[in-house]
Amino acid sequence: MREAIGExxxxxxxxxxxxEETRSETYAELAAVGPYGVHPGHALITxxxxxxxxxxxxxxxxxxxxxxxGAMAMPWMYAGRRWVATRELQELxxxxxxxxxxxxxxxxxxxxxxxxxxxYDDHMKWTVGINKRLNRDGRVYQDRTHVFTxxxxxxxxxxRDGAAGPRDFHALDHPYAGLVLEVIDxxxxxxxxxxxxxLRDRRLPRRLAGGPAAMVTLFGPTPLPGDRMTYxxxxxxxGTRLTLLWFLEREPGEVWAxxxxxxxxxxxxxxxxRVELVAPFLPTVPGTDxxxxxxx
Numbered sequence: 689m690r691e692a693i694g695e696x697x698x699x700x701x702x703x704x705x706x707x708e709e710t711r712s713e714t715y716a717e718l719a720a721v722g723p724y725g726v727h728p729g730h731a732l733i734t735x736x737x738x739x740x741x742x743x744x745x746x747x748x749x750x751x752x753x754x755x756x757x758g759a760m761a762m763p764w765m766y767a768g769r770r771w772v773a774t775r776e777l778q779e780l781x782x783x784x785x786x787x788x789x790x791x792x793x794x795x796x797x798x799x800x801x802x803x804x805x806x807x808y809d810d811h812m813k814w815t816v817g818i819n820k821r822l823n824r825d826g827r828v829y830q831d832r833t834h835v836f837t838x839x840x841x842x843x844x845x846x847x848r849d850g851a852a853g854p855r856d857f858h859a860l861d862h863p864y865a866g867l868v869l870e871v872i873d874x875x876x877x878x879x880x881x882x883x884x885x886x887l888r889d890r891r892l893p894r895r896l897a898g899g900p901a902a903m904v905t906l907f908g909p910t911p912l913p914g915d916r917m918t919y920x921x922x923x924x925x926x927g928t929r930l931t932l933l934w935f936l937e938r939e940p941g942e943v944w945a946x947x948x949x950x951x952x953x954x955x956x957x958x959x960x961x962r963v964e965l966v967a968p969f970l971p972t973v974p975g976t977d978x979x980x981x982x983x984x
Contacts, residue, residue, distance in 0.1 A: 718763075722806065722807065722810070723804060723805060723806035723807060724804065725804065725805055725806075726766075726804075726857045727804070727805040727842075727856075727857060728767070728802035728803065728804075728805070728842055728856055728857055728905070729803065729804060729805020729806055729807070729808070729841070729842050730802075730803035730804075730805065730807075730808045730811075730839060730840065730841055730842060730910075731800065731801060731802055731803060731839070731840045731842065731905075731907050732759070732765070732799070732800070732801040732803065732837075732838075732839050732840075733798070733799075733800055733801075733836070733837070733838060733840055733869075733907065733931055733933075734798070734799050734834065734836070734837040734838075735788075735789070735795035735797070735798045735834075735835045735836040735837065735869070735967075736795060736797050736798075736799075736832050736833065736834055736835060736837070737794045737795050737796060737797075737832065737833045737835050738796070738797070738831065738832045739831040739832060739833070740984070742829075742831040742832070743796075743980050743983055743984075744977055744980055745829070745831070746797075746829055746831065746832055747797075747977055747980050748977070749829040750770070750797070750799075750829070751770070751972070751974055751975065753827060754822075754827070754828075754829070755768065755770065755799070757818075757822065757827065758818065758819065758822055758827075758828075759799070759801055760801075762811060762814050762815055762818060763807070763810060763811060763814055764803050764804040764807035764810060764811045765801050765802070765803050765811060766802055766803070766804060767801065767802040767857070767859075767860040767861055768799065768800065768801040768802075768860055769799070769800050769860040769861075769971060770797065770798070770799050770800075770971070770972040770974070771797070771798040771799070771800070771867050771969035771970065771971055771972065772796060772797055772798075772969060772970055772971075772972050772979045772983075773795070773796045773797075773798070773967060773968065773969050773970070773983075774796075774970070774979055774982040774983065775793075775982060775983060775984060776941065776982070777940060777941060777967075777968045777969065777970070778792075778793040778796060778967075779793065780940075780941070780944055780967075780968055781793060781965065781966060781967045781968075782952060782963075782965075782966055783952055783963065783964070783965075786964055786965045787873065787924075787925075787964040787965075788835070788836050788871050788964050788965040789835050789836065789965055789967070792965070794833070794835050795835035795836060795967070796983045797972075798867070798869060798967075798969050800860060800867075800933065801860070802857065802859075802860060803839075805842070808839070808841070808910075812839070836871070836965075837923075838909035838910070838912070838923045838931070839909070839910050839912065839923075840907035840908055840909050840910060840931055841907060841908050841910055842905070842906070842907055843884055843906040843907055843908050843930065844884070844888050844905075844906045845903055845904070845905045845906070846887075846888055846892040846893060846896060846903065846904050846906075847896070847902070847903045848896035848897065848899065848901060848902050848903065849902065853902055853903075854902065854903075856903060856905050859903065859905065859933075859935050862935075863971075864902070864935045864936055864937065864971065865936050865937055865938050865939050865970075865971070866936035866938065866939050866940040866968060866969060866970055866971070867933060867934065867935060867936060867940075867968070867969045867970075867971070868901070868932075868933075868934035868936065868940055868948055868966065868967065868968050868969070869931070869932070869933060869934075869965065869966070869967045869968075869969065870931075870932040870933075870934065870951060870963065870965065870966050870967075871929065871930070871931055871932070871963070871964045871965040871966075872887075872929070872930045872932065872955055872961045872962070872963050872964065873925055873928050873929050873930075873961055873962055873964050874928045874929070874930070874960060874961040875928075875959070875960060875961055875962075876928065877927040877928055879960055879961070880908075880927065880928055880930070882960055883930065883958075883960040883961050884906065884930065886958060886960055887906060887930070887932075888906065891954065891955075891958070892904050895947070899943075899947050900936050900937050900938040900942075900943045900947060901934040901935060901936050901937070901947075902935050902936075902937055903934075903935050904932055904933065904934050904935070905932070905933045905935075906930055906931070906932055907930070907931045907932075907933075908926075908929065908930055908931070909923045909925060909926055909929055909931065910923070910926065911923055911926050928961075929964075930961075934948075939970065940968030940969070940970070941968065944968060948966060948968070951963055951966050952966065
């Protein structure tokens with residue numbers, strides 16, 4: 689019975705021409721080779737500012753179309769989550785003069801995606817092709833500015849509770865109450881490794897202990913391909929920059945003063961780098977416009 693259903697469905701697809709257009713026979717070949725683990729070896733982290741007056745339209749376009757057709761439907765991008773910063777949360781950001789966001793309040797939406805380890809090149813070939821197609825077909829919302837958009841390589845994850853609790857590959861599906869984005873620039877490319885070691889072995893375990901964050905993931909940006917879309921600027925800080933994602937079990941506004949207000953001073957005192965952005969976010973509620981009226 690199953691074979692008959694498969695043959696019938698295949699015949700219907702072939703008759704419609706869809707199978708021929710999608711070259712579906714190559715998918716079995718691609719699935720049979722290469723890495724296919726669950727580790728988030730790479731990430732896309734993108735912070736965007738919709739232009740004034742376009743907040744609702746941007747949110748609906750991203751949630752109803754782009755999140756799926758421009759991200760989750762792509763090969764090897766296996767998890768995603770959107771985050772939003774209300775005006776109250778934007779005003780908590782620092783430093784005031786940020787190398788990331790100018791002004792520091794720019795970028796009220798953040799999207800985070802995990803990419804399977806070892807599949808970065810495969811994914812990038814697809815994402816360049818699909819985004820050119822989306823742009824050509826008028827499915828790219830133009831009234832927005834990319835504040836901080838970069839594909840990144842995983843540098844490590846530090847957990848508050850050791851082996852207990854969700855792992856980093858669960859992080860974008862687990863219902864965390866908030867996220868803090870922290871961007872740090874090393875003093876030089878030569879000292880970047882030392883900064884990573886200090887963060888993983890000393891600073892983050894101490895900060896996580898007894899605190900509201902269950903884990904912190906560390907990533908380092910990679911250059912965007914030369915044939916990227918023109919509205920996305922080339923990545924800065926490759927070789928010196930680190931991106932930290934703090935996954936919170938409480939809303940960031942509730943714990944900000946006690947746990948996150950002094951991150952910049954701590955890094956500066958280490959002599960290894962400087963904090964260029966610390967920004968709190970709430971998770972969006974898919975399919976709704978919650979928080980859109982609180983952005984300005």
